[in-house]
Amino acid sequence: MYKSISSSQNPLVKQVLLLQTKSKIRKNQGEFVIEGLREIDLAIQGGYKIDQLLWCEELLPEKHFKKIEEKTGSPTVRITKEIYEKISHRKSTEGLIAIAKYSELLFEDIVLSENPLVLIAEAPEKPGNLGALLRTADAAHVDAVLIANPKTDLYNPNIIRSSVGCIFTNQIVQGSNEAILAFLKRIKIKSYAAALTPTSKPYFTFDFKLPTAIIVGTEDTGLSDFWLQNADEKIIIPMQGKIDSLNVSVSAAILIFEAKRQRNFCL
Template sequence: MQLSKTISSSKNPLVKQILLLKEKSRERKKTGLFVIEGLRELTLAQKGSYDIVSLLLCEELFTGDPSLHIDAKSITLVTKAVYQKVAHRDSTEGILAIAKTKEHHLNEIRFATKTPLILVAEAPEKPGNIGALLRTADAANLDAVLIANPKTDLYNPNIIRSSVGCVFTTQIGMGSTADIIGFLKAKKIAIYCAALTASKNYLKLDYTKATALVVGTESTGLSSIWLNNAHHNLIIPMEGEIDSMNVSVSAAILIFEAKRQRYL
């Protein structure tokens, strides 16, 4: 690894590049690069085989193990003032990196078992919801998360932050709704759609076979193509005044019911 001199100016080109990558989805897509902030997130990215291009380290703020090894092409030391300029928060151990994005093609998805459990989210937009879905997927050790008709850049810093790095630990595929339905059918994976109409109580269904749990947005739900191709529509009964919950909460309920059945 090449160690550069300490950066003390916020006008340094590398500092400007980091700010652009954090703030502009277009810059991330154009360069194929994104920013990882924090020791936990960076460690998970390395475990997920992400290519770390540049590592920035503030020795004054670094609270990690001094013997920590991150496989990066270069390490740059920065002052506390510069780190605070590029970091979202101080509590990220004084370490930040630029890494290469992944493509997340459906044909790269691999399953270790014949009965995978998958979460599909159609057109998720809010970074907090996407991060929460990925965090739940990691907690349940799902086989994959598929995002249909994505509306938000997966490497948005808010997704990385809200997922606490689980964007790096989960097998993710992205594509159109039609592509993902075709993928599921080709793999003989049953499609269970969360819907308000023509639905069965989620507790009455069997999730022990290869299953995809499909959730839509809170505002519009799933598109008709999903409902027309579903093996079952399911619903979580609401006992209060409202008829729906946050999408990440709903997904967690469905996922862990499926996991419960598989433990029996």
């Protein structure tokens, strides 16, 4: 038998709402909320500890719920559809919410391939952009995503949603610009900064077949002077229209998949 909750004043309901909306609460408690079968399953595969499951049987049949429950071994609370709709950040998820523990990698935890490809995103502020970058990184199977001078909480529900769970499939490390540069030097990776400068050269003129780090900045201000001065090369995606830039996730995808193309990743 599962414990059931039908009151919106229940402490667990209030806790989920706070975790959904308050970054400070998430950080202080070291917990965050995951919605949806796919996202929860990817988190489990990624080694995240699930503390609690909240299940709405009206939305998710028991046979599908059991497949996730068996993987977590976590306590489950049955909730009504009304409660689910109150605490759900996404109104289209399938009736399952998980409370999970934070998991933060350090630079020394990163496992690199023999010929690593790394994506660096400096100070991403928009959750949708960061989520899209993580989807791109997963699609290209990059070795790691390094977030320099982070401006947003990695476990913001909008990042989890826009990444479609790829926050759990990538090796992600957050750190200062200085710490990330020191890491690149330590592992001897050549860095390429995507930047609109007079000295930038078209990306397709470079050889990305050796260990490579692609660095992208924000759409509003681009990369800081730190990376313009410290990156090994500055690269540009030539534009033929009236604008001079692309969405950051689109730019990253073009550059990363050029590196993958050069490495014959389809063979």
